[in-house]
Amino acid sequence: xxLYVRFRLPSLQEAGGVEAVLPALLGLIEEISPVVQALxxxxxxxxxxxAERYFGRDAAQLASLLRVRALxxxxxxxxxxxxxxxxxxxxxxxxxxxxxxxxxxxxEVAGFLxxxxxxxxxxxxxxxxxxxxxxGLDSLGRVAAAPLAVLQRIVGARAGRxxxxxxxxxxxxxxxxxxxxxxxxxxxxxxxxxLDPVRHxxxxxxxxxxxxxxxxxxxxxxxxxxxxxxxxxRSTTTRARVLREPTAHSATLTDAAYRIHESLGLQxxxxxSLALRAEDLTPAERAARQLTFxxxxxxxxxxxxxxxxxxxxxxxxxxxxxxxxx
DNA sequence: TCTGGGGTCCTAGGACCC
DNA sequence: TCTGGGGTCCTAGGACCC
Numbered sequence: 001x002x003l004y005v006r007f008r009l010p011s012l013q014e015a016g017g018v019e020a021v022l023p024a025l026l027g028l029i030e031e032i033s034p035v036v037q038a039l040x041x042x043x044x045x046x047x048x049x050x051a052e053r054y055f056g057r058d059a060a061q062l063a064s065l066l067r068v069r070a071l072x073x074x075x076x077x078x079x080x081x082x083x084x085x086x087x088x089x090x091x092x093x094x095x096x097x098x099x100x101x102x103x104x105x106x107x108e109v110a111g112f113l114x115x116x117x118x119x120x121x122x123x124x125x126x127x128x129x130x131x132x133x134x135x136g137l138d139s140l141g142r143v144a145a146a147p148l149a150v151l152q153r154i155v156g157a158r159a160g161r162x163x164x165x166x167x168x169x170x171x172x173x174x175x176x177x178x179x180x181x182x183x184x185x186x187x188x189x190x191x192x193x194x195l196d197p198v199r200h201x202x203x204x205x206x207x208x209x210x211x212x213x214x215x216x217x218x219x220x221x222x223x224x225x226x227x228x229x230x231x232x233x234r235s236t237t238t239r240a241r242v243l244r245e246p247t248a249h250s251a252t253l254t255d256a257a258y259r260i261h262e263s264l265g266l267q268x269x270x271x272x273s274l275a276l277r278a279e280d281l282t283p284a285e286r287a288a289r290q291l292t293f294x295x296x297x298x299x300x301x302x303x304x305x306x307x308x309x310x311x312x313x314x315x316x317x318x319x320x321x322x323x324x325x326x
Numbered sequence: 327t328c329t330g331g332g333g334t335c336c337t338a339g340g341a342c343c344c
Numbered sequence: 345t346c347t348g349g350g351g352t353c354c355t356a357g358g359a360c361c362c
Contacts, residue, residue: 040362125360156337
């Protein structure tokens with residue numbers, strides 16, 4: 001069986017940072033089963049099939065054990081869903097109240113799913129649910145009874161196959177321990193709709209600094225950068241660029257962000273927020289940085305390394321780019 | 327209960343190369 | 345020399361999850 005554990009973490013303010021709590025909780029889970037996939041900020045998937053044999057206890061008993069330990073060691077309560085696969089564990093957890101475990105066993109799957117609305121299926125959101133309902137497929141039982149070819153015609157070949165399987169309780173995904181992050185992003189919202197390109201650039205600079213710092217902190221570099229502009233009517237435009245070389249260097253990211261921003265030509269556009277995403281992350285040691293012989297470039301990288309160390313010691317506000325200070 | 331901010335993955339079309 | 349078909353990469357956008 002698979003467990004989906006959702007912790008009831010205290011709010012950020014009183015806890016002094018959630019980052020400190022989740023690792024400790026994951027450590028407790030690992031004492032029960034090593035196959036743990038963290039789902040920050042407050043949840044985890046656990047494959048307990050090995051643990052059930054090893055400890056001679058069923059999933060519900062292991063869930064109770066976990067709850068008692070989380071309360072005793074961290075003072076944190078949790079809601080737990082247990083099912084034959086990750087999808088069912090997640091769906092079951094939605095129905096588990098605080099401090100309880102809800103179990104759906106192999107033989108109960110069809111009954112568990114049949115009367116649910118299609119939107120309750122993991123992986124089916126409002127858009128697909130609307131489409132399915134317009135064909136009269138308004139319950140998972142009806143979707144499960146529909147021929148595969150019909151579902152594929154409605155939502156596409158691949159999505160149709162997945163829908164057909166999921167509505168039958170089939171989920172081929174596995175619990176993947178420490179899956180590496182694929183991208184990092186941050187967003188800056190303006191207090192009012194902002195037309196001023198200078199303020200846009202200040203936001204971009206601050207975003208590039210933040211993403212660069214986060215990547216350098218984890219020894220990762222990104223291959224491409226995407227800028228999303230959200231307008232006053234809440235619509236968005238996204239533009240992505242592949243970088244000349246993978247990097248976590250803030251100055252390079254800032255340059256790239258400025259260029260994408262310019263390419264959008266946002267004259268008179270009322271911009272509500274700007275979001276920058278660093279994509280295709282890879283470990284920094286694997287990135288073959290071209291040798292540059294530009295002393296100014298080398299100098300800026302050295303300054304950046306010093307600034308990172310200062311921030312690590314004195315906090316994120318210790319070093320701020322000149323145009324963002326005060 | 328809703329919102330918003332961060333994530334993931336998929337699709338489709340065009341460019342380019344072989 | 346021309347044509348065609350298949351990969352792969354890039355880009356934009358959509359859907360979904362927590």
